Amino acid sequence: MQNRIVPFTVPPRVPAGTSIIAFGDVHGHLELVEDILAQASARARARPDRRHIVISLGDLVDRGPDSRGVVARLMGTVPGCELHVIRGNHETLLMSFLQGDPDANVWVKWGGLETIRSYGVDTSGANPSSPSDIEAMRKEFRAKMIPEHLEFMRTRPLSVTLGDYFFVHAGARPDVPLAEQQEYDLIWIRDEFLPSGKLFEKKIVHGHTPVDEADFRTNRINLDTGACYGGTLTAAIFEDDDARVFTSLPARSSAWHPYGTV
Secondary structure: OOOOOOOOOOOOOOOOOEEEEOOOOOOOOOHHHHHHHHHHHHHHHHHOOOOOEEEEEEOOOOOOOOOOHHHHHHOOEEEEEEEEEOOEEEEEEEEHHOOHHHHHHHHHHHHHHHHHHHHHOOOOOOOOHHHOOOOOOOOHHHHHOOOOHHHHOOOOEEEEOOEEEEEOOOOOOOOOOOHOOOOOHHHOOOOOOOOOOOOOOOEEEEEOOOOOOOOOOOEEEEEEOOHHHHEEEEEEEOOEEEEEEEEEEEEOOOOOOOOOOO
16 A cells, blocks of 8 residues: 655644643643643743643543642643643543443552542552452542543543644554554554654654653654653643753652553
8 A cells, every 4th residue: 555644844843923832641740730831821921922832642640649630730721821631541541440341440550549549539458459449449439530520531632733743642653644543552552653763744742651851753752751750741842843842840759660561
């Protein structure tokens, strides 16, 4: 089959007169989100002549101390800015867990326990390997989940396209046009995407795979700097044909860990 991908023009550009600030995986660190949004709003006040857009690359929940607070904050507004929140694999797992999907029970071990606690569920003494304990937690979590929060997570887009950039949680499958990408790849892909140097129609801006510092490559930019593992929450700013780190805020957690499987 003939390759239908026409790569973007290098260097990629955002729409004229537009400033975009995108940040990586939050994982329950509300204070870091608040800081980035405050900086974005202050910048918008200082430059009212421009269109200001803020993009969260997903994984709002799990592992960190206040997933509920992060969801509530990103349901709100950022004065002077448009706010776009992309769905990550952790929001998807949370919804599958609430729906009773047994394959999603592993979510509890992948940071879901902290999210359940943030919604007021007492998990003391619960064994995340016990089927009966999992069912008890699921039942109480369903009762405590705020319907508006669940609807917000359910309705988040899987990507946002602006100018020559494609903002997404995990990445995209090489040699597949962006319009034909599958949900699973957009929120989960790693091995087939990360080593590839192939260009897409747009430059990919993503999170999902923690790195020590923001990783700027020809075909992609990774902004997940492991806030949930004691790293930082990093935001990049895109203006005209320039892309650079806007801010990188340290989390209060202690130790760095490899990303493992999620």
